[in-house]
Amino acid sequence: MARIIVVTSGKGGVGKTTSSAAIGLGLALKGHKVVLIDFDIGLRNLDLIMGCERRVVYDFVNVINGEATLNQALIKDKRVSSLSILPASQTRDKDALNKENVGKVLEELGKSYDFIVCDSPAGIEAGAMMALYYADEAIVTTNPEVSSVRDSDRILGMLASRSRRAELGLEPIKEHLLLTRYSPKRVEEGEMLSVEDVEDILSIPLLGVIPESQAVLKASNAGEPVILDTESDAGKAYQDVIDRLLGETVDFRFLVAEKKGIFSRMFGG
């Protein structure tokens, strides 16, 4: 049985797509068969982050409507052969999906993949509900600021009440907290919520802390998920996330600001 993981947040712009791409690719690099699905119908982005935007012929909505087969729509990643991407439609809206057909597609994918990573749209409307409905696990992407935390809290409520698992009374969705755009320096200066603050409010287990990094924007624009940038802090932090998802215990890194050395302090770094 494939693990269906939804990457969600409630709030937009917190790093859902960046995280989906990094996690999808990271799992595939470990040798697992992974499919990444873009649920953001009408605002297709995942293909850009993955660098496969020029290879989109058919999309998720075509498959749902029976206009194309899954194999026609799935794009094989050029870097890792065990990774496929199911892009969203840019010309349709979120009502194009329906529970029944999405369920059929996921079931079909589940036969040949180990992980199905669903990149959820922002908001709490139909599109986001569709993305989380069939999930086994949820990665709740949150920035360390109050509005993002509150929206994540709202989504956690939805996960517990509106998902298939909730409706059927099955074991609840396994929730993970992924804190992105974390800046230890700004936390120390009291400008940003700390990991502890966010954990206290949301009270779900912490999966990872991704530091604010220039590498993320660079990676997005280049269509190379940041996990491939093994030199960057963000890339290393996503690597840790993959290890934790696969059941390993890894210490958290990048939680404290780097102390400036005496030379950089003297010469203004």
Add this chain to the structure above:
Amino acid sequence: MADASIEFKGTSFTLSVLHLKTSTLADIRADLVKKVAQAPDFFYLVPVVVSIEQLDCSVDYQAVKTLIEEFNFTFVGFTGSVDKEQRKLIRELGFSFVNTTRVDTSKKAAIAEEALATETKVTPAIPECNLYTDKVHRGQIRSGQQLYAKDQNLVVIGSVSAGAEVIADGNIHVYGSLRGRAIAGAKGHHKAQIYCQNLEAELVSINGNYWLSESMEQHWGSPVYIHLTDSELTSSKLI
């Protein structure tokens, strides 16, 4: 006959009850002397029911009546939940046996004592909190969620997030942080209270009286309970 010369009707009266704790008449007499000496006018011709509930052996009923009347009480009868044989005996002696509705003996003694001293009414009343049972919620209440305990107390084992709302017709207990809204005594119950382990609420309300966060500065971030005193919200530290 259109108008009868008499009419029988049931009415409740507040009567003083004298609880006997011993069957030794001398002891009873000694204590009565002390008690009556405190307020002789108050006790003059006061109707008294004698409770034999706390006695574990039988007593000379006739002697008790005589003793009571000696102190200028008006003897009404005996009371107390005793066995049928005792009751029968009391009736046969020509005394009335008065039934009460209350059963809690320790409370009864305390209330009676108080009644004698201060003339407080001892009408048995069901405590208001008995109207409510508990609705228990395990787990956090997330932003946007609403939980209503109709005609019940609400117990939340977990935190109430900012943007969440908990409502109860009775009391609200939060075993966690209260960051959202809590509305207790929603149907108009001024004795309702709100308890939480960490007060960081957006709003608390009891029976329509409410506080926004700015009014909670005194106990912000503390374990507190909030209640009404003279239609004013008051917060007190729990520990």
